[in-house]
Amino acid sequence: MRQSYTYVANLMSDFPTRFREAVGAGAALVQAPGTSDSVHAFARSVAAGLSDEPKWLHYRFLYDAEGSRLFEEITRQPEYYPTRTEAKILAKHAGEIKDVTGQVTLVELGSGYSVKTEYLLSAYSRDEEPVRYVPVDVSDSALRAASRSIAETFSDVEFTGINGTYRSAFPVLRQLSPQVLIFLGSSIGNFNDAEATSFWRSVADHLPAGNFFLLGVDLVKDVDVLEAAYNDAAGVTARFTKNYFARINGELGAALDLSQIEHSATWNPVLERMEIYARFHADQQLYVEPLDQTFDISAGERILIEVSRKYRLPKLQREFTAFGFDLRRVFTDEKKWYALLLLERIDDTLLRASYPSPTR
Template identity: 35%
Template sequence: MAAGKGRQRHGQERPAVTMQVHVRPGDARRTLRAEVLEGLCVEGRPKELSPKWLYDERGSQLFDDITRLPEYYPTRREREILREHARDIARACAAHTLVELGSGSSEKTRLLLDALREEGGLERFIPFDVSESFLRQSAEAVARDYPGLHVHAVVGDFERHLGRWPREGRLLVAFLGGTIGNLKPPERARFYARLAEGMEPGDGLLVGTDLLKSRSRLFAAYNDRAGVTAAFNRNVLRVLNHELQADFDPEAFEHLAPFDEENQWVEMRLVSTRAQAVRLPALERFVNFAEGEVLRTEVSCKFHPAQVQEELAAAGLERVGYWTDAAGDFALSLALKR
């Protein structure tokens, strides 16, 4: 653990932030290499990558652009719920520590921080994300804007480092943005179970879920007319080019994000527009694509309200609060460990 206090340029004092680092330099590249070998290089297996590789610096900026598109409703709807019900959430959980998974800029979480502070119990904020540099910046911004709040940033991967944060008082874990939908059902079950194992009775989980709706609206949200989502999706190929010295031609892949009725998820795909062989010099491999072959880069599950409650209950988490936006597009569920 290292203290994050220091000086900025021009002698300005940086806010005091403590940091706990579980992801070391080189970890991400080693994980990427292993996943590419398994996800792209096994003949006869559908090609797939984890959505986390979409979010390098450029990808994160593109996703921020996506959240501002008129077709993409989830971010606006979740913010609407928090504006309306953050105080209700704060009263129901009475948390002393707020943990935010995949914290990003913590913009929406500030609504929770404000409400928890107004209720009088908040002592610590723990933003949790995989990017150390980005996390340090956002953690320092929160510390600067909330004097007296102990900000302890944790650099980790929620697939491997859940629960590796300091405990003091009642805990609320916030997993916002509908990110839980990027986990397929078995992965979600394991996630909820691991999280619940590290919680004490009375601790809470606040999870955001995108609800099922008309297929035309879902298609529009992930296939925007401006092509921002297409650029975001293709950016993963640039990540592979940079990290593995690959020679993907992003323009030789078409973005498509249809709704899978059987699995009840939107599936982000890159479709090869021609037969091609891609070099991966860092792995001493080639990857062959047939014309029309699909590389799946993300799933985004959509939910029935009862389904969310059942999945939480299976992990020993009792849903005690449920809120939607006025249009019923998105939901926040508060569950407590009993």
């Protein structure tokens, strides 16, 4: 299949139609409408988080080209067990996952460089059956790298990436049915409670009955293992955190002294999540040029830039069951550190009105 880096510059709202046309034209990458990480979207997000008390920044903007590259480097650190563990589970069970779902389209949210997905692509393209793969990511550079690497390895994968947010992809899910929607890396753990509820509701609203959802989740475990994973000895995660502020300097016209900003990642036992902060060692002013606004940050202040919630399966099961998903398989590793869940969307038309609502 001929593929080109055709950007479908779509500023209109009819993305499903545009997407169908892009697939028909063999586009390798489609820009979702209004969701690219424009400087203004970044500026507004930074201003919202810094106007709040305590201050926060949205984790989505960690992933510019350098952030995506650094995340890949994090996944290779000896302390960072989630990627290795999930990869082993996928290597062992990709064939069984395909046996359950049958030959379907693979759609992946937050696909990054799609490294682990290659286990699934191998299983789904076995016997030379072509498989459509639709990765979705805000990082244009990660999608391009994935497209190149998959084209080199697989001749029978039809790749159409969506450069946009998770949310931007939901309206096209119906036309990609039958499918397995893939969400790896425990990225669901980056949501706060309200975002998680809203995410489940969106997936339930857009994924037709009979379609599958393959979800990777990191489980609650020993605090030392968790804290080591997010404070690797080589300092790659610290560079990932600092890169957020380098991006703010580069794109928003700030002039922060990065040497006075320190990465800190700690376990919150009450909320059962890792919390990643940037701690400021000196008073600094953060100027957001596109909005002409300045924010004061005090010495000693911590800004929350990412959370990574860890899961207990019974509680998670109550959550997805409430949104109309059935558990078809659960795969874990020997230490029970990580789980890969294969869910099936059931027909619950009559129950929709009773889905939980976000609390804020």
